[in-house]
Amino acid sequence: MWPDLGKYTDTILGAYGAAIVVLAALIIVYLRRNARIRRALAAAEARKAAR
Amino acid sequence: MSFWEFANPARFMRLSGRVLPWVAGATILCLSAGLVWGFFLTPDAAQFGSTVKIIYIHVPSAFLAINIYFMMFVTSLIWLIRRHHVSALAAKAAAPIGAAMTLVALITGALWGQPMWGTWWVWDPRLTSFLIMFVFYLGYLALWAAIEEPDKAADLTSILALVGSLFAVLSRYAVNFWNQGLHQGASLSMDREENVSDIFWQPLVLSIIGFFALFILLLLIGTRTEIRSRRLRALQMQEAV
């Protein structure tokens, strides 16, 4: 099933690899920041409710 | 219900929250289907050999890089005219996605050109324009990061986005003039009209949809984060008093 990439194997796999790395990093950063701010906001809301 | 209803942050949060799982599902589905189909199930092309497989990443990312910049232009304009915070925050959330897409387009573009031109980088008009756009994105992000006051940051980055868009378009023409005639015909851009064969066209469309869905997904997540961040800042300022 794996296609024969011939002499372009390195370039093609390099391209796919680089793209996956960049996009994965982007997704991870977005998800982590989202989680972090959610936590901080919940804590601040709780503190406000307690006052 | 007009489109401007979404400008209300609370309503935006509710709606985006409901829509989010569907967008995530669409992203995973279309992206994996498009890329798997393109990579494993398509033949080599006459002109490019097996390197044609790079288009399933290069074309969608390039397409999005440009469209995200245009989206930032529009949302910046909306902020400056109608002062809808969701608009300004959407532009802020979109920028890193656009920068990443530009980077992917640059890397895949350079790698695609390498077998044909023998070097890792060429000053092809298309690649050069993308490099300039990447620097524009970086400047925009740097300005957001440098300014403390959120509304002032939104104002200044919006003005930058407007002027930047104008000069991005100007640069495109200037770069064509600068490097004209060098690689015409062998340009990396495979215009969708030139793509005659359905064999490549269909997985490509699927990939484009997948990338677009990814953009919407991250945009929604990012904007929601920014809205929450703004609320957090307001609470922190209250606490400090």
Added chain:
Amino acid sequence: MRALLRRDLRLALRTGGGAGLGLAFFLIVVMLIPFGIGPDTALLARVAPGVLWVAALLACLLSLDRLFQADAEDGSLDILALSPLPLEGVVLIKALAHWLTTGLPLVLAAPVLAIALNLPESGYLWLIASLAAGTPALSALGAFAASLTVGLRRGGLLLSLLVLPLYIPTLIFGARCASLAANGNDALPAFLILAGLSLGTLAVTPFAAAAALRSQLR
């Protein structure tokens, strides 16, 4: 308006060595080029138009971050914003002052430095013309970028990142005009595009910069 110009010119000339600093920087950068790429006169002649343009462009950057800084710090910017003079006019005046103290000296110094790089005879006139037409746009765009970074620490660095991409079209057409002339070709079309670009820039940037300043002063 003239009073503002005179005041800004005096300020620019007095602080930071005035016109001298930009010129000295221009000289040094041009001097570095042969050290970097070798003293081969044919090669230097080929790169001369582009190098002179890039060096002039970089020299313009030097005094930009101070453009609105002093006025912002002592509150004069607020006063200027309230004056009957439109803020767009203020921006234009400041850009003009910058050009007179930085850009214009560069235009005059360029042919002298071009000798050091062996610029062919045919290139001199169009080098001067292209710089004369292009440097006002550099000052105007610089004023715009300065309006975005007023009051920031390390604003100069960010200002460079913001303004340099905006310089690219002007650089392309300006350097092209000078090179075409140096190679004996017709430089007029490139010059006309450059001039049009500069005029358009001068028309648009004051509005953008004024909008930015209003936001800064809020």
